Amino acid sequence: MANYSVRNQVAIISLCSPPVNALSSDVRRGILDSLKKAEQDVKVAAIVICGEGRTFCVGADITEFKSEFKTFPNLFELVDILESSPKPIVAAIHGHAFGGGLEVALACHYRVALSSAKLALPEVKLGILPGAGGTQRLPRLIGIDSSMQWIAFGDEYSAQIAANIGIIDRIFPSNADILESAVQYAQSIIGKSLINRRVSKLPVKDASKVSHIMEKYKQIVGKKSRGAIAPMVCLEAIKHAALLPYVEGMKKERMGIEALMGSDQSKSLIYMFFAERQVRNWTIPGTGINSKNTKPIKVEKVAVIGLGTMGRGIVLSLLKAGIKHVSVMELNKTARENGLLFIKNILEGYAARGTISETQKRSMVDALKPVSNFEMLKDTDLVIEAVFESMSIKKDIFAKLGQVCKPSAVLATNTSALDVDEIAMVTPKPKQVVGMHFFAPAHVMKLLENVRGSKSSPQVIATAMNMGQRMGKVTVLVGNCHGFVGNRMFRHYTVETDFMLEEGAYPEQVDTVLKKFGFAMGRYQVGDLSGNDIGYRMRTKFEMTNKQQPPGAPERERHGVRYCPLADFLVESGRLGYKSDGKGWFRYLGKNRELTVDNEVTSMIDSYRRRNKIVPRKINGEEIIERALYPLINEGFKILEEGIASNPMEIDLILVHGYAWPRHTGGPMFYAHLIGLPKILRVIERHWNNAGLREPHWEPSKMLVRLVKNHGNPDIMSWTTLERETVRSAL
Numbered sequence: 208m209a210n211y212s213v214r215n216q217v218a219i220i221s222l223c224s225p226p227v228n229a230l231s232s233d234v235r236r237g238i239l240d241s242l243k244k245a246e247q248d249v250k251v252a253a254i255v256i257c258g259e260g261r262t263f264c265v266g267a268d269i270t271e272f273k274s275e276f277k278t279f280p281n282l283f284e285l286v287d288i289l290e291s292s293p294k295p296i297v298a299a300i301h302g303h304a305f306g307g308g309l310e311v312a313l314a315c316h317y318r319v320a321l322s323s324a325k326l327a328l329p330e331v332k333l334g335i336l337p338g339a340g341g342t343q344r345l346p347r348l349i350g351i352d353s354s355m356q357w358i359a360f361g362d363e364y365s366a367q368i369a370a371n372i373g374i375i376d377r378i379f380p381s382n383a384d385i386l387e388s389a390v391q392y393a394q395s396i397i398g399k400s401l402i403n404r405r406v407s408k409l410p411v412k413d414a415s416k417v418s419h420i421m422e423k424y425k426q427i428v429g430k431k432s433r434g435a436i437a438p439m440v441c442l443e444a445i446k447h448a449a450l451l452p453y454v455e456g457m458k459k460e461r462m463g464i465e466a467l468m469g470s471d472q473s474k475s476l477i478y479m480f481f482a483e484r485q486v487r488n489w490t491i492p493g494t495g496i497n498s499k500n501t502k503p504i505k506v507e508k509v510a511v512i513g514l515g516t517m518g519r520g521i522v523l524s525l526l527k528a529g530i531k532h533v534s535v536m537e538l539n540k541t542a543r544e545n546g547l548l549f550i551k552n553i554l555e556g557y558a559a560r561g562t563i564s565e566t567q568k569r570s571m572v573d574a575l576k577p578v579s580n581f582e583m584l585k586d587t588d589l590v591i592e593a594v595f596e597s598m599s600i601k602k603d604i605f606a607k608l609g610q611v612c613k614p615s616a617v618l619a620t621n622t623s624a625l626d627v628d629e630i631a632m633v634t635p636k637p638k639q640v641v642g643m644h645f646f647a648p649a650h651v652m653k654l655l656e657n658v659r660g661s662k663s664s665p666q667v668i669a670t671a672m673n674m675g676q677r678m679g680k681v682t683v684l685v686g687n688c689h690g691f692v693g694n695r696m697f698r699h700y701t702v703e704t705d706f707m708l709e710e711g712a713y714p715e716q717v718d719t720v721l722k723k724f725g726f727a728m729g730r731y732q733v734g735d736l737s738g739n740d741i742g743y744r745m746r747t748k749f750e751m752t753n754k755q756q757p758p759g760a761p762e763r764e765r766h767g768v769r770y771c772p773l774a775d776f777l778v779e780s781g782r783l784g785y786k787s788d789g790k791g792w793f794r795y796l797g798k799n800r801e802l803t804v805d806n807e808v809t810s811m812i813d814s815y816r817r818r819n820k821i822v823p824r825k826i827n828g829e830e831i832i833e834r835a836l837y838p839l840i841n842e843g844f845k846i847l848e849e850g851i852a853s854n855p856m857e858i859d860l861i862l863v864h865g866y867a868w869p870r871h872t873g874g875p876m877f878y879a880h881l882i883g884l885p886k887i888l889r890v891i892e893r894h895w896n897n898a899g900l901r902e903p904h905w906e907p908s909k910m911l912v913r914l915v916k917n918h919g920n921p922d923i924m925s926w927t928t929l930e931r932e933t934v935r936s937a938l
């Protein structure tokens with residue numbers, strides 16, 4: 208709804224729909240009714256539209272998208288009614304003016320804002336376009352070039368930047384009273400002509416350059432938003448603002464939003480939006496313990512052990528989160544000096560770019576406390592161990608931490624696959640131990656996979672979850688198993704793509720198909736980028752690599768299971784990827800590391816096939832997608848079945864934020880939901896029947912089988928509940 212009042216000739220329409228004043232049908236109706244009152248009241252000479260509470264308006268109510276077109280006034284209608292008002296309207300912006308909220312402001316005749324306000328047209332991130340005139344009004348205010356930048360990427364901008372380019376007419380200090388300031392501003396414009404204040408009537412300044420600008424953004428969008436439809440539709444709609452009169456441009460915009468709303472990509476992106484918020488409400492499956500009934504321990508002093516790649520990133524994340532005391536312990540002098548230098552350089556960079564102020568930078572540097580022995584950690588609230596991935600080294604460290612740290616200290620291990628329970632058992636209080644799996648580089652990557660050990664106390668879990676959120680990370684709680692959720696699932700992707708190389712595909716073909724699906728890089732380029740030796744080290748641990756096999760051992764089998772040694776040959780021939788002179792699955796040439804196919808790799812694959820008498824066959828794109836992605840989905844169901852993740856959203860967040868799974872498909876589980884579970888199961892069963900016990904990743908998940916058998920194609924939101932009911936009724 209919207210509240211209405213009048214103050215000194217100025218009518219105030221305040222949006223009132225906590226927490227973020229989304230433009231639900233009630234709010235839109237409220238604005239319209241208030242506008243009518245203001246227009247009819249002869250004592251009113253100007254109108255202010257503002258937001259109650261913490262923000263102006265975050266845009267259309269995403270939960271009402273399905274009925275958006277049906278109820279009067281829809282946003283599309285409301286903005287034109289506002290703009291044509293005979294009385295001047297001032298938008299008073301504090302907090303956020305996002306999406307439809309900014310479109311409402313663009314339809315007002317003036318816009319004022321607190322300097323702390325943020326503005327954006329982020330609809331593209333929900334797979335749609337700013338369909339309430341945003342694609343037609345913004346270019347008339349700031350030109351085609353800036354509009355394409357704002358709309359095709361959907362990023363947020365400060366009020367000051369918006370003022371610099373002409374969106375905001377007046378900025379007030381962040382501590383000003385926005386309503387009071389806007390009312391005074393409205394009084395100052397009473398009686399002024401509204402000609403030139405109706406944005407839809409303005410010409411587009413850089414219209415003549417539209418083709419050139421369009422080409423530039425098509426290139427950028429093609430690279431940055433691979434496979435996503437909405438960014439291109441946004442560009443097209445903005446182009447129409449340059450080429451057509453406003454009314455005709457609006458018709459094109461309308462066609463654009465009708466095509467996008469309800470599309471699979473938009474559904475996926477909206478699912479992601481809510482998943483990112485839902486995940487804050489963590490729960491331990493089957494226990495009743497959750498974020499609502501468990502309080503975190505107060506954390507003021509944190510320590511990080513190890514200043515390698517992971518440790519440095521973790522320290523930076525803690526500093527950015529505002530932790531005022533971060534002890535760093537690295538016993539190797541060179542690693543310590545390099546680590547501290549790295550951290551300081553990154554902070555310098557943030558300050559130079561204006562991401563943080565000089566004062567903030569200094570206080571972050573002051574917060575860093577190098578320590579040289581375990582004793583110095585005795586009053587630390589949270590210790591994050593980030594040393595080399597070795598069980599014995601980690602156990603050694605936890606045994607010492609267990610002796611010196613105070614009993615309430617939370618002891619976290621940053622491991623990507625090791626058993627958190629085994630580490631916990633060396634301490635006198637295993638309930639204080641938890642896993643915090645960061646992704647490299649930890650100060651950049653948004654994902655944190657927190658691992659609850661079987662003994663971790665609810666309070667300790669709550670503390671790790673809370674710390675992740677303080678660091679601004681998408682923090683997901685998972686159970687303890689080898690590889691946790693992400694690495695456990697992703698393994699199958701690499702295993703099965705390598706099998707396709709044996710059978711007839713080549714790395715470039717696999718990568719092209721995966722990139723077309725939406726991955727920023729294919730499986731083989733990712734291997735080259737992160738280093739093919741990482742997987743090799745892991746396989747070495749399990750005595751699987753080519754070199755570890757006794758003479759005469761079958762080349763294509765390990766421990767009775769199908770195995771492809773091509774990745775081993777690659778590493779054993781020194782092709783680790785980018786870092787080994789640009790040689791990996793591909794060859795990277797020149798300063799720009801241009802990816803080229805390397806005949807040496809092709810010959811290696813061909814001779815391996817000949818040696819093993821494999822007759823190569825043609826593998827098409829559909830097969831590549833199914834075989835690369837379906838085993839991973841199958842594993843996702845096994846993870847749900849075991850309670851390692853409590854719902855599919857958690858799995859999807861991990862794959863999207865940690866493994867570059869394309870966001871516009873919603874992650875593997877949502878993708879499975881879009882394809883339909885019966886088809887997913889059919890394909891998995893076909894492969895399982897062909898492959899049998901030698902390829903266990905194709906063994907259908909029991910949960911998937913039960914869901915399809917008992918419910919056909921149930922909605923993703925009901926999977927875990929239906930599974931629980933089925934299991935309970937079988938007991």
Ligand SMILES: CCCCCCC/C=C/C(=O)SCCNC(=O)CCNC(=O)[C@H](O)C(C)(C)COP(=O)(O)OP(=O)(O)OC[C@H]1O[C@@H](n2cnc3c(N)ncnc32)[C@H](O)[C@@H]1OP(=O)(O)O
Pocket residue numbers: 226227229265266267268269270275276281282283284303305306307308329330333336337338339464481484485
């Ligand atoms: C003919 C018809 C034409 C139709 C044209 C339609 C054209 C317009 C389309 C749009 O406007 S689409 C919406 C565009 N806006 C957004 O995408 C903004 C989304 N929100 C955010 O990015 C963030 O919420 C924020 C604004 C940056 C604020 O972040 P903050 O961390 O402060 O709060 P949150 O935890 O994210 O949100 C609090 C609470 O509010 C819910 N929520 C947020 N935005 C919306 C929304 N647009 N609609 C409905 N609900 C929203 C969010 O889910 C949180 O809920 P809880 O988790 O607390 O339940």
